[in-house]
Amino acid sequence: xxxxxxxxxxxxxxxxxxxxxxxxxxxxxxxxxxxxxxxxxxxxxxxxxxxxxxxxxxxxxxxxxxxxxxxxxxxxxxxxxxxxxxxxxxxxxxxxxxxxxxxxxxxxxxxxxxxxxxxxxxxxxxxxxxxxxxxxxxxxxxxxxxxxxxxxxxxxxxxxxxxxxxxxxxxxxxxxxxxxxxxxxxxxxxxxxxxxxxxxxxxxxxxxxxxxxxxxxxxxxxxxxxxxxxxxxxxxxxxxxxxxxxxxxxxxxxxxxxxxxxxxxxxxxxxxxxxxxxxxxxxxxxxxxxxxxxxxxxxxxxxxxxxxxxxxxxxxxxxxxxxxxxxxxxxxxxxxxxxxxxxxxxxxxxxxxxxxxxxxxxxxxxxxxxxxxxxxxx
Ligand code: UD1
Ligand code: UDP
Numbered sequence: 001x002x003x004x005x006x007x008x009x010x011x012x013x014x015x016x017x018x019x020x021x022x023x024x025x026x027x028x029x030x031x032x033x034x035x036x037x038x039x040x041x042x043x044x045x046x047x048x049x050x051x052x053x054x055x056x057x058x059x060x061x062x063x064x065x066x067x068x069x070x071x072x073x074x075x076x077x078x079x080x081x082x083x084x085x086x087x088x089x090x091x092x093x094x095x096x097x098x099x100x101x102x103x104x105x106x107x108x109x110x111x112x113x114x115x116x117x118x119x120x121x122x123x124x125x126x127x128x129x130x131x132x133x134x135x136x137x138x139x140x141x142x143x144x145x146x147x148x149x150x151x152x153x154x155x156x157x158x159x160x161x162x163x164x165x166x167x168x169x170x171x172x173x174x175x176x177x178x179x180x181x182x183x184x185x186x187x188x189x190x191x192x193x194x195x196x197x198x199x200x201x202x203x204x205x206x207x208x209x210x211x212x213x214x215x216x217x218x219x220x221x222x223x224x225x226x227x228x229x230x231x232x233x234x235x236x237x238x239x240x241x242x243x244x245x246x247x248x249x250x251x252x253x254x255x256x257x258x259x260x261x262x263x264x265x266x267x268x269x270x271x272x273x274x275x276x277x278x279x280x281x282x283x284x285x286x287x288x289x290x291x292x293x294x295x296x297x298x299x300x301x302x303x304x305x306x307x308x309x310x311x312x313x314x315x316x317x318x319x320x321x322x323x324x325x326x327x328x329x330x331x332x333x334x335x336x337x338x339x340x341x342x343x344x345x346x347x348x349x350x351x352x353x354x355x356x357x358x359x360x361x362x363x364x365x366x367x368x369x370x371x372x373x374x375x376x377x378x
Pocket of ligand 2: 013175205207238263264266268270285286287290
């Protein structure tokens, strides 16, 4: 009998990191793969599904403009219940820390299903930073039975909260698996037609709920000031579709020639643009894992990170959103070659591209289809 595995995801980052797992499940005879999307994101989710050629079995189609956390939670919880009952999976896999993650795990729990958490154990230990993600992941871990921790540190975090050691597998992050499909040496994008090859290209993304408002404005003003003062730097910013982010970005950058505000990119374009950038400024979670694999320094525009491995390794620097600090660190990476090389040449701590294999083998082991427990990623 095949093990019926239902993957549930809803936003862009979950889709990008679950896609290689969905493809691996579909290709493996031990499993029957059922794919459910909540569509907490619509366009940005569809873009990732299209790139990885994944057609979901169930689509809850719940996104609406300016949705609240309460609405997403209630919609996922009620709409996924019938799907879980109909598909009747042996195990449900959720990913990361979005509201889809938590609400789908809660719905699975109400149906007394075995639950697996992919990218389990990330922590800042600060309830409101990032908000609401820190509590989404803690509550999801409380509901789950089996944990796929990307790093040794995330395993330690789970142990601190008394999650059982024998149910924790250190797998590496599936983001690195995804990059094996997307990075291309001969990559070219039309955005390059608008860029000046003589100027350094900085890639920017910023979208987090706790940064929206004054923090985002202060950060954008600082970047604007640096770009206007110099003539050797240009910024490319694929702006998240959240209306609050769109408004803030256009307000500050519309009249700055060397800041290119563009639509969100599909994941192939975005990964390759990271690879072609000089460095990255971002409050994204996923970017903090991908950039080290591409040897690109990241100025993390947040006060906390649940990904301290990259800070320890030296690729990530937590700079926050204070304008003076953002300017100082941006200028340092533009002008101090030694500092740049130090950050660019650090070792990627987030994975070796084999996370999905480990996750599949761990599920087979959990359901007693093999006596061999998969080895942890070190
Ligand atoms: C969500 C996640 C966040 C993750 C981010 C990734 C929660 C609480 N937040 O935040 O953890 O880092 O996704 O991007 O789960 N929109 C569109 N089209 C899209 C996507 C979004 O128009 O394809 C607009 C809609 O107006 C939507 C708004 O963006 O209401 C916000 O989306 P939402 O998922 O609520 O929050 P994010 O900030 O994207
Ligand atoms: N990404 C993308 N297109 C973009 C910006 C980001 O495909 O225009 C990818 C990026 O490579 C990473 C993921 O989206 O895999 C990160 O998503 P996001 O920053 O929205 O969410 P977070 O990781 O912060 O939850």
